[in-house]
Each structure stands twice: as structure tokens, then as C-alpha cells.
Amino acid sequence: MAEEFEPKIVAFLCKWCSSAGSDLAGVSRMQYPPNVVPIQVMCSGSVSPLYIFNAFKKGADGVLVSGCHPGDCHYIEGNYYARRRIALVKELLEFVGLEPERFQMSWVSAAEGTKYTEVIKDFVDVLKPLGPQSHLRREQ
Amino acid sequence: MDKILEKKSLTNWLKKLTGYDVYAPVLKDDLWNYEIISDGDNLELDYLNTVQAPKKFIFPQVENLLDFGSSDEGTPEITETLPQPNPTVILGVRPCDGKAVILQDLVFGGEFTDPYYWNRRNATYLVGLTCNTPPSPNCFCTSVDGSPHSQEGLDILLTDLGTKYFVEALTDKGRKLVSAGQALFKAPTAKDKKDLEQVKTGSEKKIKRQIKNLKKVPPKLKDMFDSPLWDEEAMSCLRCGICTFLCPTCHCFDISDEVTSSLPLKGHRIRTWDTCQFPDFTMHSSGHNPRPDKASRLRQRMLHKFQYFVEIHKKYQCTGCGRCVSLCPVGIDIIEVLDKVRDYG
Amino acid sequence: MVNLDELKKEAKRVLEDGKVKYVIGYVKSKASNMAAPAFVTDPEEIENLIWDPTCVQNLTKFIVDEKKRKAQQKKPDTRPVAVVSKGCDSRAINVLLQEKYIERDDVFILGVACEDLGVIDEKKLAQKLKGKRFGELTFDDKKNVVATTTDGTVKVPVKEVLAERCVECQANTPLIYDVFLGEEDRRKPDAPFASVEKMESLSNKERGAFWQEQLSKCVRCYACRSTCPMCYCDECVVDTINFAVTPDTTAQEKALRIKWIERASTKSENFGYHLVRAIHLVGRCIDCGECERVCPLDIPIRFLNKKLEKTAKELFDYEPGMDTEKPALVASFKDEDPEEFIR
Structure with a gap:
């Protein structure tokens, strides 16, 4: 039997909410797919589009940017900037032919361990049928 | 070795060149560029000059020089990656671009020969075409010791004589290509030779731009x-x-290392074009x-x-x-x- | 119609008055059918200036150049430079003002109206002439291009060979100027994003294949970046060396510099470059189309910018270069910004 495709997800998680949320999921021993490479950032607003393009270039099958809910940003308004920027990056990536499902954003607070596991579960489910991402990936 | 090739036989000749990758100018999106051709059926040899010179076949923009990495024990491993290209025929090289290859030879040859360059150079066969009319309004080859029918650097020079090409095989490589098509080539008559001279002198006069002195x-x-x-x-x-x-x-280039994996260490050392204008x-x-x-x-x-x-x-x-x-x-x-x-x- | 003599008169006047350092305008080029930029310091040479649909270039780039030059001089001449500016070019000046890259006093703008025309696309003209080689281009009173070809002269209406961006133009009249020439005739295009919409209607897969093919052609000469008036960073992510390097920078700092985009002109690196270029111009690109015009390999890069321009308009009701007082697109937000895509 052929081995099932396991997508690799790069997740940029803000230090104050989403990363804490993923920690909560961990310490609470919640089960979720081990497909994520979490990268802690100070704020979702500090995620440069370059990080996203490069994650795809270096072989990510999906990229997630996750931050605090609107109004909850540790830096007051970083996630509002992120919301705008990510919307634009998403449109651009779709326009050059990347499957829209491969790039997602979520709001996960420090208390939402369960939501975090759900986000990841669903993301993996969406990515599996798509297969490996080769559109932006570096040639081997 | 001078020969005559009927235009309609060009396709047949190209078909006989088995084992070679044949490139010719192809018009795509309003631009002429060298593309690989499977046969010569839709070949049009009345093209404006290509955007990119055939330089890219001999001195490509990206050349992998070596691969590096480390073994499981941590010892460094280096593998040289000399190119071993297929024999490649480039059809329809303008004489200026042919001459350019000779100038590149001076740079990559001489005291220190560059094996990456020469491996590609030796596998490349340049079939030139006389510019009966200048392929660009800004041609000025006659001002820099060149001419629209210069043979420098070419293996074969074709000259369009209406229904046929006058074929001048200039090097051993060129003669090899001609002998692959043997029966298709005929000996030129005295009239063909006269026509050739006429086309050649005529072509020079059509070059409009000049640098005097x-x-x-x-x-x-x-x-x-x-x-x-x-x-x-x-x-x-x-x-x-x-x-x-x-x-x-x-011909300026830069050499850089591209690391593709850090654990275990893997990467390539590559040579890329660089320019004094940056x-x-x-x-x-x-x-x-x-x-x-x-x-x-x-x-x-x-x-x-x-x-x-x-x-x-x-x-x-x-x-x-x-x-x-x-x-x-x-x-x-x-x-x-x-x-x-x-x-x- | 813009009266060329009037343009020359105005240019000469500011130059003779010593009000400006030099005048940036268009002159006939020997090398190409399109006009070349000229930097006139001698009032006598104002005579050479031209204004016609071959004046394609966005001269705003040279205002950026001037600022950089001034920064390197010990005692710079602080007078403004005069620049001939079309509607689209004036939007570029607006963006530079909005970003406070230049001051209003740095430029003296000779605004010229494109009226119902614009500039021509040389490639479209070549298609119209069915591959015939053409020499000199002139323009007659009836708004035709008159091209000399090997089979005599051919007349083509300018409207049929207008650059795509002129067809979709949203500012045919300068928005900011010191002297205005021509008639104010603000037209609105019927379909300002028609070319992008055509691309959008393709399937994701088809678009992917399209860009794979197009971006593989890129030789990374960076002409698109170099000609863009918005690409004024001293240091670009694609450059091999960090310009922030000073004698105090340690070897370790240099070695640790991240190479976001490698030097090789391979497909993935070309994608990286063009995506970064596009996203860096979002809310700033005013669609002068220069990037696409200068591309020697005819990669339709304008699409990428146009797509983002459209997105910015639709999602955030933002139009670059229209209002210098508004905060920049990605340096601001609204509470009601769309977030349906966020979980």
C-alpha cells in the first residue's frame, strides 16, 4: 500500500495568543496531527510576506498565520495590519496559481487550545487531497 | 567546402541530424528566441535578431560548478559537476553572434581554460546565416571590424540565394554536419558563386548605422x-x-553558494551572470x-x-x-x- | 491638444528664471522609435523637447534619482527640478509625496494632459504592421501614427495601438501640477480592470501554468525594478550585498545575512522576486506600465500589480496616488476590513 501523503505545514504563531494556544493544546494533551512546524513570532503583524513566500519555496505544503482576535492584540493593533496584508498576499498567491487552500489565517487566543487543534486538523484534511506543493517550491 | 542546399531540402537535412539537439529562432509572443525544434517544417529563417544571443548555450546564466555536503560522520563531500551536454546545433546564428563566441573563447581560454565553458563550447555547432537585410535597425557590425557575412566563430555559413542556400562549411565540425546530409548538397555553379558575392557586398551596404573612425x-x-x-x-x-x-x-559572472539543506549540509556552488551595471x-x-x-x-x-x-x-x-x-x-x-x-x- | 510651443515656452521660462535646476522632458531618440528622456540645462536646447504618443516613460524615476544624487553632494543645489508629467506620472509623484520621500518644493511639475489618447505600445504597433519593419514614426492631425515601412508609409489610428494601461487609465489628466497644458477631459474607462479580469476567469491551474512559463523566461536584469519610481529603496532584498554594510559591520553579521532570494534565475527564485516586487508595490503602484514596457523578454508583469490594485480597490476602497493626505494602504486599517477568509 502506498504511504499516505503527509503535508508539511509551517505555522507562524503570535507569541501572545496563538502560540500560547498551541501550548495549551500541548499541556492539555489534546490530540492533533503532527504535521505542523510552529514558528513563534512576536505578532501576526510582524509576519513579512517574504516569510510566507519562503516557506512555500522551501517546501511547505501549507502555511498558516495565526494571531490574536481583533481587539486583543498585545500591541493594540498589529493584527489589524496583518489582516490587511494577509488578504493581499492571499489574493496574490491565488493569482499566480497557488491553490487558495494552501494559505490560511486564523485567530486563536491563548485559551483556545481546542480551536487550535481543530484549525490544524481541518488544514491537514484540506491539504491531503491536494498532494505536495510544487508550484513555488525550489527545484531539487 | 562550398555546397548548395535547396531551401526545400533544409527540413530533410535537419531530419538527418540524429543525435543532435537542434535549436532555431522561433517567434513566440512577438519575440524571436532560440527554441528546440523537432523538425524544420515551420522554420522561418527570415527573422529579426533574437532577444538573447546564443551565448546562453555556451555560457548559461546559471552553471552548477559543484555540489557540496557532509557525510553522516561529518566529513565534507564535494562533487564536481562538469556539464556533459548533448551535441547541439544552433541554426540561424547571425554572424555578429558567431563572432562573439570567438571573443568569449579569448576570455575562457588562454592560460586558464574553463572546463565548464569548453565542454559546452565543444558540443555546440554554430550554423550561421548571412544577413541579407539587417536584422535590427541598430546593426552596426561593419563599424567594429565585422560584417553581415562574417565567418568568424561559425561552423557553417548559409547564405540565402532566393530558392537555395549557399553553404560554406568552415570547420571540421561544419563539414561533419554537411556530410550527414550528403546527397542533399550539390556543388555550386559559377553563377551561384557570383550570386553569393553579390549578396554579400549588397548586405554590407544595407547597414545604416555606423561609428566612423x-x-x-x-x-x-x-x-x-x-x-x-x-x-x-x-x-x-x-x-x-x-x-x-x-x-x-x-561574460562577467558571480559565484555563490546555495544551501539547500542545513542538516545534513547540502548545497550547490553556482556561477551566475553578473553585470557591471549593478x-x-x-x-x-x-x-x-x-x-x-x-x-x-x-x-x-x-x-x-x-x-x-x-x-x-x-x-x-x-x-x-x-x-x-x-x-x-x-x-x-x-x-x-x-x-x-x-x-x- | 497640448501645445508643444507652449510647453517649450513654459520650460524655457522656468529655466531662464533660474527657478529650476534643469528640465526633465522627452526628446526624439536615435536608438528607438520611442522618445528618450532628456535633462535640459541650456535654455537653447529646450527646442529639442517633444510631446507625442511616443513619450511613454514615467519621468518620475528621475526625481528619485535627483534626490539620491543630492544626498551624496556636500553642497547640493537645492532648487527644484522641472519635470514633464502625464496623468499617471503625476500619480507617482503623489505617492512619493504621500510617503514623504520628496517635498512638494523639490519638483516643478509641467503637467500634460493625454486627453482622449495616451501613449502607444510599440509591440501592438508591430503586430498591426504584421511584422513589417518600421522606421520613423510621426503623428498627423487626425490622431494617426504614420509609420515608414519597407513598403511605404502606413497609417494606423493611435487609439488602436494604445498601451493597455492607457485603455484602462484612471487619470488621463495630471492630478498635481504647477503648469497645466492641454485640455482637462477626465475620462473614466469602461472597464478599468478588463485585462486582469480576463486572467482571473482562468482556472487556478491555467493561471499557474501561465506564470510558470512566463516567469521562467526572466533573466533577472531587474529592469522592472530599476525603472519603477516606487522602487527607491537603497537596499533591495534581491541584491547580493547588504548596503547597510558599514566598516563597523562584523564578519559574522555579514555571514548571517539571510538570502531570501538566491541569485540563480531559476523558476522558484524568479517567483520569489516577482512576488516580492508585486507585494512591495501594493497600494503604491499607479500603473504607469513601465515595468512591463522595459522587460526585454516581454513578461506581462503589469498583471501582478494590476491584480493587487484591483484587490485594494475592492477590499479596501483604496486608490494609490489619488490622495496625498490619506494614510498608505498597508500602513493603515479600518475596523470593518474584510475578514471572512480568517478562521
Whole structure:
């Protein structure tokens, strides 16, 4: 039997909410797919589009940017900037032919361990049928 | 070895060239570029000059020099990756681009031969085509010791005589290609030879743009290093790399390491085209840049082509293809600049 | 119609008055059918200036150049430079003002109206002439291009060979100027994003294949970046050396510099470059189309910018270069910004 495709997800998680949320999921021993490479950032607003393009270039099958809910940003308004920027990056990536499902954003607070596991579960489910991402990936 | 090939036999000849990759100018999205062709059926050999010179086949923009990595025990491993290209025929090389290959040979040959270059060079067969009419309005080959029927660097020169090509096989490689098509080639008659001469002399007269008295330029350039002329000429320069990247004779490169994996360590050392027109070309690691502005970079392009190269190799490093003139987004015109240099002071 | 003599008169006046350092305008080029930029310091040479649909270039780039030059001089001449500016070019000046890259006093704008025309696309003209080689281009009173070809002269209406961006133009009249020439005739295009919409209607897969093919052609000459008036950073992510390097920068700092985009002109690196270029111009690109015009390999890069321009308009009701007082697109937000895509 052929081995099932396991997508690799790069997740940029803000230090104050989403990363804490993923920690909560961990310490609470919640089960979720081990497909994520979490990268802690100070704020979702500090995620440069370059990080996203490069994650795809270096072989990510999906990229997630996750931050605090609107109004909850540790830096007051970083996630509002992120919301705008990510919307634009998403449109651009779709326009050059990347499957829209491969790039997602979520709001996960420090208390939402369960939501975090759900986000990841669903993301993996969406990515599996798509297969490996080769559109932006570096040639081997 | 002179031969005659009927135009309708061209396809048959190309079909006989088994084992070769054959490239010819193809019009795609309004641009002429060399593309691999499976047969010569839709071949049109009345093309404007290609955007990119055949330089890219012999000196590609990206050349993998070696692969590096480390073994499980941590010992470094290095593998040289010399190219072993298929024999490649490039059909329809303009004589200026053929001559450019000879100029590149001077750079990559001589005391230190470059195996990457020569492996590709030796596998490349250049089949030229006389320019009965100039393929670009900015052709000026006759001003830089070239001609629209120059044989330099070519293995075969074809000349269009209406319904047939006059075929001049100039090297052993060229004769090998001709003998592959044997029966298709006939001996030329006296009339064919006369026609050939006529086409060739006619072609030279059609070159409109000229640099008069170019030989006065190299000695003059010597004293013009600090001339304000460069500032004036470079005002409109955008500092892009069009003139040099598309030049058939520009050969500067950069070597960099691309790490593809850090654990275990893996990567390639690659050689890529570089250009004196980029600000970071001469940037030192101290932060000092000896060519800090556009003027000094434009000057470098002129000086390299018409002073340094002439001093070292006794040849202009320009073949008059006109690409840098036609494609410059702001119309910087090497012909005009050299005219000004000649008449300066 | 813009009266050329009037343009020359105005240019000459500011130059003779010593009000400006030099005049940036268009002159006939020997090398190409399109006009070349000219930097006129001698009032006598104002005579050479031209204004016609071959004046394609966005001269705003040279205002950026001037600022950089001034920064390197010990005692710079602080007078403004005069620049001939079309509607689209004036939007570029607006963006530079909005970003406070230049001051209003740095430029003296000779605004010219494109009226019902614009500039021509040389490639479209070549298609119209069915591959015939053409020499000199002139323009007659009836708004035709008159091209000399090997089989005599051919007349083509300018409207049929207008650059795509002129067809979709949203500012045919300068928005900011010191002297205005021509007639104010603000037209609105019927379909300002028609070309992008055509691309959008393709399937994701088709678009992917399209960009794979197009971006593989890129030789990374960076002409698109170099000609763009908005690409004024001293240091670009694609450059091999960091310009922030000073004699105090340690070897370790240099070695640790991240190479976001490698030097090789391979497909993935070309994608990286063009995506970064596009996203860096979002809310700033005013669609002068220069990037696409200068591309020697004819890569339709304008699409990428146009797509983002459209997105910015639709999602955030933002139009670059229209209002210098508004905060920049990605440096601001609204509470009601769309977030349906966020979980």
C-alpha cells in the first residue's frame, strides 16, 4: 500500500495568543496531527510576506498565520495590519496559481487550545487531497 | 567546402541530424528566441535578431560548478559537476553572434581554460546565416571590424540565394554536419558563386548605422577616465542589466553558494551572470564601493569593451549586434556615446 | 491638444528664471522609435523637447534619482527640478509625496494632459504592421501614427495601438501640477480592470501554468525594478550585498545575512522576486506600465500589480496616488476590513 501523503505545514504563531494556544493544546494533551512546524513570532503583524513566500519555496505544503482576535492584540493593533496584508498576499498567491487552500489565517487566543487543534486538523484534511506543493517550491 | 542546399531540402537535412539537439529562432509572443525544434517544417529563417544571443548555450546564466555536503560522520563531500551536454546545433546564428563566441573563447581560454565553458563550447555547432537585410535597425557590425557575412566563430555559413542556400562549411565540425546530409548538397555553379558575392557586398551596404573612425576611440578613452561626459551620458541610465545580460560578448559572472539543506549540509556552488551595471557588482565587504554611481558604471562598460579588451586582446569587445541599443529602456545608444568620445575635447 | 510651443515656452521660462535646476522632458531618440528622456540645462536646447504618443516613460524615476544624487553632494543645489508629467506620472509623484520621500518644493511639475489618447505600445504597433519593419514614426492631425515601412508609409489610428494601461487609465489628466497644458477631459474607462479580469476567469491551474512559463523566461536584469519610481529603496532584498554594510559591520553579521532570494534565475527564485516586487508595490503602484514596457523578454508583469490594485480597490476602497493626505494602504486599517477568509 502506498504511504499516505503527509503535508508539511509551517505555522507562524503570535507569541501572545496563538502560540500560547498551541501550548495549551500541548499541556492539555489534546490530540492533533503532527504535521505542523510552529514558528513563534512576536505578532501576526510582524509576519513579512517574504516569510510566507519562503516557506512555500522551501517546501511547505501549507502555511498558516495565526494571531490574536481583533481587539486583543498585545500591541493594540498589529493584527489589524496583518489582516490587511494577509488578504493581499492571499489574493496574490491565488493569482499566480497557488491553490487558495494552501494559505490560511486564523485567530486563536491563548485559551483556545481546542480551536487550535481543530484549525490544524481541518488544514491537514484540506491539504491531503491536494498532494505536495510544487508550484513555488525550489527545484531539487 | 562550398555546397548548395535547396531551401526545400533544409527540413530533410535537419531530419538527418540524429543525435543532435537542434535549436532555431522561433517567434513566440512577438519575440524571436532560440527554441528546440523537432523538425524544420515551420522554420522561418527570415527573422529579426533574437532577444538573447546564443551565448546562453555556451555560457548559461546559471552553471552548477559543484555540489557540496557532509557525510553522516561529518566529513565534507564535494562533487564536481562538469556539464556533459548533448551535441547541439544552433541554426540561424547571425554572424555578429558567431563572432562573439570567438571573443568569449579569448576570455575562457588562454592560460586558464574553463572546463565548464569548453565542454559546452565543444558540443555546440554554430550554423550561421548571412544577413541579407539587417536584422535590427541598430546593426552596426561593419563599424567594429565585422560584417553581415562574417565567418568568424561559425561552423557553417548559409547564405540565402532566393530558392537555395549557399553553404560554406568552415570547420571540421561544419563539414561533419554537411556530410550527414550528403546527397542533399550539390556543388555550386559559377553563377551561384557570383550570386553569393553579390549578396554579400549588397548586405554590407544595407547597414545604416555606423561609428566612423572607431580606431580613434581606444587611445582617446585612456585620457577620459574623469571626463564629465560620463555623467551626462549616464543621467538617464536606470542601472538595470539589459545592455550587459543581452550582450553576446559580456561574460562577467558571480559565484555563490546555495544551501539547500542545513542538516545534513547540502548545497550547490553556482556561477551566475553578473553585470557591471549593478551597484553591488563592485561593492566591497567593507561597505566601500569604488564605482559608486551610474556614470562610473557606464564608463566601465565602454572602457572594458573599447579600451581594456583592445589592450589585452587587440580586438573590440563588441560585435555590433545592436541589442543594447534597441533594448535600452531609455535609449542610451552606444553608437552615439562612442561618437561623442571620438569627437570629445 | 497640448501645445508643444507652449510647453517649450513654459520650460524655457522656468529655466531662464533660474527657478529650476534643469528640465526633465522627452526628446526624439536615435536608438528607438520611442522618445528618450532628456535633462535640459541650456535654455537653447529646450527646442529639442517633444510631446507625442511616443513619450511613454514615467519621468518620475528621475526625481528619485535627483534626490539620491543630492544626498551624496556636500553642497547640493537645492532648487527644484522641472519635470514633464502625464496623468499617471503625476500619480507617482503623489505617492512619493504621500510617503514623504520628496517635498512638494523639490519638483516643478509641467503637467500634460493625454486627453482622449495616451501613449502607444510599440509591440501592438508591430503586430498591426504584421511584422513589417518600421522606421520613423510621426503623428498627423487626425490622431494617426504614420509609420515608414519597407513598403511605404502606413497609417494606423493611435487609439488602436494604445498601451493597455492607457485603455484602462484612471487619470488621463495630471492630478498635481504647477503648469497645466492641454485640455482637462477626465475620462473614466469602461472597464478599468478588463485585462486582469480576463486572467482571473482562468482556472487556478491555467493561471499557474501561465506564470510558470512566463516567469521562467526572466533573466533577472531587474529592469522592472530599476525603472519603477516606487522602487527607491537603497537596499533591495534581491541584491547580493547588504548596503547597510558599514566598516563597523562584523564578519559574522555579514555571514548571517539571510538570502531570501538566491541569485540563480531559476523558476522558484524568479517567483520569489516577482512576488516580492508585486507585494512591495501594493497600494503604491499607479500603473504607469513601465515595468512591463522595459522587460526585454516581454513578461506581462503589469498583471501582478494590476491584480493587487484591483484587490485594494475592492477590499479596501483604496486608490494609490489619488490622495496625498490619506494614510498608505498597508500602513493603515479600518475596523470593518474584510475578514471572512480568517478562521
